[in-house]
Amino acid sequence: MTKDVIALTKKMPDPLSVLAGLLSGGPDRLVGAEGDGAVVRLHDEQGRPLVSVEAPLLVQVPGEAERLLGASPPEVPYWWTEARATTGVAEAEALAGTFAARLATLVGGTAWPPEAALSLAVVKTDGVSAAPVPAAAQPAVDVLTDKVAVVIQDRPVVAMTAWLQDAFRAAANAELGLQIVTPAGTRLSPAVRNSLPGWPSRWVVQDEQDGYYDGLSGAVLTWSNGLFVTVESPDATREDPRTPVAASFKEGPLEEGDTGERQLAISFRTVHPADDRLVLGGAVEAVWREITGEEPAGWGTEEPANLAWSLRRLTDVAYERTPEPTWLVVVGSPGRPGLATVRITRTKGGVEEDVTMSFGYGPGEEVPHDAVPAAAEVLATRHDLQSMLVQIRRARRDLSVPPRFEGPGVPYAFVLGAEEVREMPGDRARRTPLAERPRELGPKTRPALYYPLPGDPSDLSGWQDFQRLMKHLRGGTGR
Structure with missing residues (x-):
């Protein structure tokens, strides 16, 4: 289930177009602006956010949508508008998709991923429960503990977006680690890889066989006491702290042979x-x-x-x-x-x-x-x-x-x-x-x-x- 939906449009989304997209939740949804208007959020009646929308970004560089999304954008320059749904709320994800679909229809363009933005219909939101206030207070953070901030990303390439920068900054200011959780098919941009701090920060990859593993070291992980930690081998000792390595991580160039890249x-x-x-x-x-x-x-x-x-x-x-x-x-x-x-x-x-x-x-x-x-x-x-x-x-x-x-x-x-x-x-x-x-x-x-x-x-x-x-x-x- 995707959490991020992106509209790629030739024209700048004007305030009326953005508002029309946000109101896809129906009249009982409330709109709020934060960060000097840089982030607009769709709230429920308790004031908790369901969908957060970043200010549109004018992209003048060719190849960025292809590099980060595998998408075909309009010719440069074009506008890149991101909407992020509150994790774990299916209706919130539908709201984000509807927002992007309406935006692309109103000002001309496309939405990514295509399957997330097919409907223009109003999404029924009765009885929706949003993320707890502490986690929802930071739009890029999905789970917040006393040890780490956890970010869930389901996109082809995890990029150093403005939201992720905010998460890095907030975690550092709170003296917390940042753990990025992705599906198995996701990759990191070098910009994220180069910025990822040391332990307890890490890239956590979901895996059918081993559950979770570290995407950079291959160490099998488990969730324990508020963060993802390595799993110790049964025969590990203090002198030899063996850590199991996920089988999926080993399926790299050494097993496939030299690709020439x-x-x-x-x-x-x-x-x-x-x-x-x-x-x-x-x-x-x-x-x-x-x-x-x-x-x-x-x-x-x-x-x-x-x-x-x-x-x-x-x-x-x-x-x-x-x-x-x-x-x-x-x-x-x-x-x-x-x-x-x-x-x-x-x-x-x-x-x-x-x-x-x-x-x-x-x-x-x-x-x-x-x-x-x-x-x-x-x-x-x-x-x-x-x-x-x-x-x-x-x-x-x-x-x-x-x-x-x-x-x-x-x-x-x-x-x-x-x-x-x-x-x-x-x-x-x-x-x-x-x-x-x-x-x-x-x-x-x-x-x-x-x-x-x-x-x-x-x-x-x-x-x-x-x-x-x-x-x-x-x-x-x-x-």
Whole structure:
């Protein structure tokens, strides 16, 4: 049973159209607005919400509906309007479907999923019981305990929507974990995967055979004392705390054979001097151009990424949010899958950009190995690079994260910024325990250093070389 229904319309839903959709519950339903009007809710007579509707989002980036919903949207630009039904109330789900159907009919467009938005009829709601007030107070949270907030998502790809961001924020402020529960066929956007905190937060996958398991580790889970926890093996000991792994999780590339799909994963940090003339996002754009030959297609402060790529607009948003950090998602064109998450933070050292990006390649497509040193040099010479790690993974071309074992990435290169090299005592940064000497990037008087690593997805020994290098650079022997 779906909880989210989305209308994709060519025209902006006007207030009368939205109201007409909300009144699908009949005259005894009450409408309320929260979050400065950003969220509109359909309440029952006790004031408890049945359906919450997010403000329409103008999407100017091609490929987002296909990436996140598998849906065919109108041509860009189009409007994306999400309605979320209160969990466990069948009539609420019907209300959300009716709302989306009426909206698509009134202003022109389609609704996702199609089967949830077939009826325009008024839904009978007599005797409906909504979620308890504490859980319903946060539209993205379905179950709230003293340990975790639980979010149930039934969509092809769990995206970092405004609602899910609210759930992350609310859980963090309350010092709770966040547990996302999905059906077996659901995948995560890398933006969600990169943002998921550590324990007790986790991705919980429903499974016919094992009940529930962790979508990232495969550990079989059970609900106990207000949260999902791992199931211990009967013969587990303190020294060997064995945890059963779900059979469904093991059905990954290692059992199916190498599909030929690869991901090039790049994470880096830049630290810029604080300056009113500073333009942000240039480092992401520079790497994107070197790796793909084109600039990013779009960006946003949530998913779907809705804004056409613009360094100036991105910079303006970050400055408006200072001193609070700014989180961004950046996406590529449909023909070359690429996604980055960016966190911009004002610190004593300046303005930091922490970037994690991935690019996907299918069978027969070559990972652009030769472009990696060029991207590193651009970062080192023009964008105040502090450090950079490049990995290659056997993983999906579309970059989404399945609840299956894909195997870890392996290090392909590490880069140390010029300032970090300069601060190293003596010749430590150049004389390492690795077989191959580092390459100098940038001016010889103040170079950054590029350390090549094996980068073979079938050989995890590259991590041993990486660990030796890190130990050496931190002052250990590395041997």
